Amino acid sequence: MKTADEAGGLFAPERVAVVGATDREGSIGRAIVENLADFEGEVVAVNPGRDTVLGYDCYPDLASAPDVDLAVVVVPPGIAVDVVRGAGEAGVRNVVVITAGFSETGGEGAQRERELATVADEYGINLVGPNSLGVLSTPTGLNATFGPSNALPGNLSFMSQSGAFITAVLDWANDQEIGFKDVVSLGNKAVLDETDFMRQWRDDPETDVILGYLEGIEDGREFVDTARDVTQDTPAVVVKSGRTEAGAQAASSHTGTIAGSESAYEAGLEQAGVVRADNVQELFDFARVLDGLPLPDSERVAVVTNAGGPGVMATDAVGDSRLSMASFTDDTLDTLTDSLPEEANVYNPVDVIGDADIDRFETAIDAVLADENVGCAIVVSAPTAIVDYEELAGVVVERQAEHDKPVCACLMGGERTAGASAVLGEAGIPNYFDPARAVSSLDALAVQREVQAREYEPPREFDVDRERAREILESAAERGSTRLGVEAMDLLAAYGIPIPAGEVVDDPSEALWTANDIDGPVVMKIVSPDILHKSDIGGVKVGVPDEEVTDAYEDLVTRAKNYQPNATVLGVQVQEMVDVDGGTETILGANRDPQFGPLLLFGLGGIFVEILEDTSVRVAPVSGREASGMIDDLDSAPLLRGARGRDAVDEDAIVESVQRLSQLVTDFPAILELDVNPLLATAEGVQALDVRLTIDPDEL
Incomplete structure (x- = not known):
């Protein structure tokens, strides 16, 4: 975190105060107090107009309350800054500001948010928000949010820039039996941002995978440097919205984020070792496999199926991923040939055909997982009267555990898959209806494998002429130029980037002297910050022999003046001609x-x-x-x-x-x-x- 994590910190406080607590029906202050009913620590209410709230003692302010580790602020925006200042004076070091009406509203709200950050900095407060849904942590039963659902316990920690997204995710995750360790609604990120929580969960032994929904990143360089370290041990999966121009504008109006370019995010997340999901489904598909399965030792995948069509679908999906279809060893092919019917396909994808029973499936799965050329596998089955899905799920679990290679299942169907999915889920193996989802999940494991195999090397520091570069830039600034062309070639040379021999000259005789020092004909270009497309006006001459250099100089300057009389002409570049x-x-x-x-x-x-x-x-x-x-x-x-x-x-x-x-x-x-x-x-x-x-x- 940006400040010392005191008194149990943000996610494990001993005493929580709700500032703005109330028993009024339909209020956020009441919802947060009610959601804290299962909190293992102590809850106190702060409201100068109440003696008690829902059975909790109520205090007029934080100064009069017992020592508080976490304050949840639900007051009008006009007094929120004063309340946070009061929290600082009372020694509270962790604050969540639920209140909206800050930078997301522009103007006055943005100024109010700057004041909030200033106060937090003055008192060393870990501040979440404003405009936050709140925070929760399942080990202590902390649910300091106003969402309608709590989270199931688990090893995923989740941060989101959208509070509404958290409420939807928790409701869906409970139905899918997906659990969380910590959840935080980032809000406007006036103080704490995504980088701080990456650091927080890096050091948390109970967080196995970090998840994020982000609309923007406050400090991209800091995030890359931090996440690069985090993802060496703890996988991180992020959905970054605002990929399109319209989406970026919507994100800005939503949370006050100034969205950077999509190419920057794509590059930054890749360099940070963060697995990027394109949608919510992928976010949790990837979370499940990263939490439940080992990393593959190669990107080569085997497919075992009783249905040719879905097997081909899986193969097509592999072709669209970084994975590749494994080529089996001769021993594996011999085993499959000896044990499968003549009609079966022993090459990858392995088709055990539609009348396959459990034993045939098990033989094929065991054979491909034992193959040294196979890094991971997908087991695909269409429902038949011969195969009991729960039995097949048990086989998949046993074979995966024995070979310790990642396996995804596609036991396709409706209600009949429920029991099998439960058996697989207990072992951390996901079951998908669509083979493409299985492939993309294994692809995420392959990405994480590559991330953890990286050996970070710091950028190399070259011996450069920094002062010469500064002189060139300052000279341009002094003459009022913000755009530079070939007159800045020496800037590259100052940093050791090779350039052809040549000079920028402002006199025909100097042009000739420069040309005489260069073997063969030269290239001559007009040098003007006001004329960017020099070729369009005939401002470039190629293959000029020495005897024509003086005339070429005069002609280039004349062309420039005729084209743009008010243009600043710095001279002509005389340069070695390169093939x-x-x-x-x-x-x-x-x-x-x-x-x-x-x-x-x-x-x-x-x-x-x-x-x-x-x-x-x-x-x-x-x-x-x-x-x-x-x-x-x-x-x-x-x-x-x-x-x-x-x-x-x-x-x-x-x-x-x-x-x-x-x-x-x-x-x-x-x-x-x-x-x-x-x-x-x-x-x-x-x-x-x-x-x-x-x-x-x-x-x-």
Whole structure:
């Protein structure tokens, strides 16, 4: 948590006070008091207008109440800040503000929320909310919410930015017999946010899986750094809403969140090791398998079925996932051939055919789970008069326990599956009607396996010329430029990203001197922050011999002045001519996300950027492993690695350039956007041939 977790903390208090408690029917204050009926500790009511509330002693304020570990505040928004200040003065270190009417309403509410955070900081208060449903923790019977349902005990801890979502989830989870350890409604996150609860549950031995419904992340970089550590031991699954522009706007109006870009969240959650679910069904499908099953030792899956159609459905779903269908060893194929009817299929998916009895199923399941090539399995069955589902469920449980490999079941049907699902559920094995759900759940286990196998390496710190880079940026700011082009090539060079030989000159004779120092013809480009698309106005000349450099200089400047008379012309760039046909054009870029900070982008460049849209994104700063992963992510990676007889490019040079750009944009928050396009990659290395960037002078 952000402050010391005193007096038993937020989830295990000994005494809880409800500030605004009342016995008035239909009130939130009454609902919270009633929900605390099973709390193992002591409950006190705070309301200056009551002597008792529902049988509990009532005090006029927290100062007059016995020492309180947790205060739940249900008062009008206009006095909520004063109540929290009173809690601080009374020594209360854990506060949940149920009251709405803060940043989600804008203007005055946002100011009130800032005051709330200031008071919490002054007194070192762990504050949840405002605009929160409350918190609950099953080990102590704490239900300090105004929801209609309590939670069943379990090992899942759940945080949600939507209180209404919690009420729906708890009602559904009770029906599904899914239990929780802690549940917290984050509300507006004025003080405590998702990162704090990741830390809280990392150190909680009773939390086996962390779940979250998030509409935004307050500090993306801090979340990534924290969650990366947490998920090494404790799996985390998150549904992130607001993936579309309309969804992001709805999230903002709902909780006051300023949603960052979807690509930032996708990259950030992946780097954090968080398993992302696309919907509520996946959230709890993944939670169940991560809580109940071992991680696979490989991503190769076997399917055993008595029905060809569902077996094919499972195989198709595997093809759409990171899993792959296992190829059985000869011993496994011999066992299956000897024990199954001639009509059966012994290859994956194994079809034991429709007349299979329990013994035939058991033989096939045992054989594939014993295979060293199989990391996990799915058992699929359509109902027949020959197979008793509860008996088959018992076999699945026994075989899974013996081989200690993850198994999901698809014992398909209606009422007849209830008993079997209960048998499987007791062993932590989920049962699904749809084989695709079984595949996606095993896929989540494979993701977690990869997360726990990662060896984190810190970003590399290169020896760079930071002062030279600062001079270039400050010089642009001093002349009022917020957009820079080729005049900023030296910025890349200052951070060790290779650029062609050349200079920006402001005189025809200097242009000639520069060209004379370069072997062969040169490329000349007009340098103006006001003219971004230089080629469109004839502002680029390629293959200029020395004898034409002076005239080319004059012509470029004239074209610029004719095109835009008021444009600022800084001169002309004279640059070594590079054979782009001798390599692969890539793009290396960055922009600044409001939640996650600098994002890096890498992909095919030149004309392919907008056509193929094949790029990869990471949150900076990145390690060498993460930079290398950006190449692996590309569908076009084979083009860089020598497909169809092409020369393979120097991947190490790309990886280093990604890391160097990562360091540059991390060192200088003033850089809002930066594109190196193209970054020419060859077998000998890389060169940045062009650059554009946008800066915020106020950040320098």
